[in-house]
Amino acid sequence: MGKVKKSKPARSRKPVVETHSDEEEQVPVDSKENALQTILDQLQAANVEEKYCGLQTLAMLIESPENIEPILNRGIVKVAAPLLIDPASSVRNAAAGALRNLSNVKLEVCDQLMEQDIMTPLTCYYHEHAADWTPEMSSKTKDDDKDTFIQCTNLLLNLCESSELAVKYLGQSKILDILPRYLNLSVFGCDVVIAVLQCLFVVVEDNPFAMEKVKANSEKQLQELITLDGSDPSILLTKTLAAGVIINTCGGNVIGLPANVVNGVISILANTLSVDHRLACNQLSSNVPLGDSKGKVIAPKGNEAKVLENQLKAVSQLLDAQQSAVEIVANLCSCEEGDENIEEDSSDDEVDEEICNNGDEPIHSEDKLPPEVMEAMISLEIFDKVWSRTQLPAQNVMMILKEYEGSQMIYKKLHNVQTRALLCINNMLSTLPIDSLGGVNRVYKIWVDAGKLVFQQNAENVNLLESATAVMRASLDKIKVKENGDINGCNLFSDMALTDIEMMLTGIKECQVPEIRANLIRMIGILALLLVNNLNDITSNVICTITEFILEQAHKENEVWVLAEAIDTIVDLYSEDETDVLAAKVKLVDKLAVLAPILKNKARQQKRLPKEYKVLVSTATSNLPRFIKYKKGRISSL
Structure with missing residues (x-):
């Protein structure tokens, strides 16, 4: 969930289920091969205890x-999967928990x-054990049966999220x-109810x-769920997921929904995102047991353990609710326009400014969302609420939460919420009018704050880096559009010197993720374009340095689409007539002429x-030859 204009990121995998039991400590330490053979033998045994023990070992x-x-x-x-329909409730439960945990490892495991x-x-489990089941208070297996259903539903979610074939099976x-x-x-x-809504939230999308x-x-049940009263995290999660399913059942096209439903859905998202997740985590960290001088942690017992368990569950549900909420907002703001119409019929002799601008006519932000959705998002301050989700609790709180296993x-x-919130901010920057985002200065601050995430934090979190760089790019795009429409636009970047961008250039050189x-x-191309409005010796030097850097990177680039992005960036930058002198200075036409066949060859290969x-x-590929001819004519007349 959480669409962006390029690719749809995979949702975070659901947390694993604790499946510890007394039998685990009695498993002999055999070789791995012997252990696996023992499990196979136990799973195929007729005895319920043997099967259960094999599943616990697994x-x-x-x-x-x-x-x-x-x-x-x-x-x-x-061998284990057929035990989902075993006559014994305990075996079904153990099989569901183990297989769900296995599906949670990574997407490739689901394929296998x-x-x-x-x-x-x-599928047989649902037909045989879930079609008519209703929990009975007097039943000894009530809790097992309930947990089995939840685990099977989460397993189904993971499979459908990873495999189109699973979705096909589901439909049949x-x-x-x-x-x-x-x-x-x-x-x-x-x-x-939450497990079912989480599953429907995923399987209904684009289906x-x-x-x-x-x-x-489900229309009636969903309408009832979004009107629930209460602020408990479980209620917030239920309402948020129900709202998401409602939106997905209309393909994200909320125009077809009644106005009161649209307003209700946006209000639910606003309420969910209004809860201070950092405060909740701060309070949780106060109750998390700390290690002693030797690093040993004494787990709480009795009532203290129960209080902590309930608090962990509540914070987990709150974060799930907020992640779902930002994914829903991101989808509403995804605005996937008709990119598939590629104009290639213009002759080489007809080069006009529209081509050199790459057809980049600014589209009014207000036209991208239905008016009622736009109005609700602005009035309920959804952007500010989503931006708050990009902020993590204090570092000491994060360390406490990381060190305690529970x-x-x-x-x-x-971290998942932070990443999804940044992706959502990227979409909202592209969709909402700049005034409703707090104006140019606020968008500039967002660019700076996203830059701190990119260049000042640990580079191991690739998903965070990708979403934060997307926000940086979208922020400058927003400022560029504002400046193009406002001669007296901001001069935020007019004093920018080479030293200010060296860290960015180094980051690009070292980046391994396309x-x-x-x-x-x-x-950095948009940044250079913004400097074109304030040409002087310093800004001209910065623009030339950025140009030469992008061209140098283009020669080294293996991915054809990243090469195309670099070339498109240069074309955008030098489509302005004010850049003719700079283009001559960096010998732009000659350097692009060298890149043109490289781009063509890579396009054939990839x-x-x-x-x-x-x-x-x-x-x-289509625009580059025309742009070279156009710019060559401009430079020759200097």
Whole structure:
């Protein structure tokens, strides 16, 4: 979830389930091969205790990443998956927990689970054990059955998130007819309803068949869920997810929804994002046990343990709710315009300014969102609320949450929320009018703050870096559009010197991730373009340095779409007539003439690209020869 104009990032995987038991400590320390064979033997035994023990051992091995590949290679999933429909409730529960945890490891694991036919027994589970089940207070297996349903639903979510084949299986089954009955809060409780909503939130998106099914079977329940009263994190999460499912059932096109529903949905998002997640984490960290001088942590017991467990669950639900909320806002603001129309019919002799500007006519922000959505987002200050989600708790709080095993998932979720919020800010910058964002000075501050995340923090979090560089790029784009429409625009960058951009240039040189590299190249190009409005000796020097740097990087670039981004950036920068003298100074035409065949060759070699990258490469390849001819004529007349 959380669309951006380029690619749709994968949602964070759901947290693993604790599956510890007394049997784990009794497992003999055998060789890995012997252990796997023992598990296979136990899973195929007739005895319930043997099967249960085998599943518990499997769950324990899954906790170590180095065991995942051997488990998959031995085909253990083919043997474990049918236990989802075992007659014994305890076996079904253990199988669901272990397989759900396995699906949680990474996307590639889900692909292998699909290859080992996990969907057949999973589908049978819903048909045989979930179609008519209702929890009975007197039943001994009530809690097991409830937990099994939740784990199976989370397993289904992970598979559908990773595999189009899983979505196809889902459509061919009756699962979408079964899941809506579990949206009854009074019968099944919050945990079950939340699990179902999380699954529907994912499987309905961009899936017309699922949209119609869920709309037909669940419209009334969803309307009831978004009107729930209360501010408990479980209620916030339920309402937020229900709002997300409603939006997804109409394909994100909220124009078709009644005005009161649209206003209600935006209000839910605003309420969810208004809760101070940093304060909640600060309070949680006060109750998290700390290690002694030797690093040993004494886990709380009795009532103290129960209080901490409830607090951990509440903060986890709050962060899940806020992540879902920013993903919904990001989708509403994704504004995917018709990039697929590529104009290639202009002759080489006809070079006009529109081509040299790459057809970049500014589109009014107000036209990108339905008026009622725009008005609600502005009046409820959604942008400010999303921006607050990009801020992490204090460093000492983060360290406490990271060091205690029970709160490590909270630590990870905080980073997930931060990354998703930055992606959402990227979309909102492209969609909302600049005045509603706080004006040029506020957008400039966002650019600076995003830059601190990129250049002053640990570079290991690739997702964070990509989303933060996207925000930097979108911020400068917004300022550029404002300056183009305002002769007296801000002069925020007029005093910028070479020393101010050296860190950025070094960051691009060292960057190994194409998406981040492309964002940074485009960003410094926009920065240079802003300086064109304030030409003097210093700014001219900066523009020339940026130009030479981008051209040098273009020669080194292996990814054709990043090369196209670099060339497109240069074309944008030098389409202004005021840059003719600078173009002559850096010998731009000659250098671009050398790059043109390189771009063409790489485009032939790298044809298997996502659609948005193909558009970029095609546009750059088409525009470059015309631009070279156009600029050559301008320079020759100097």
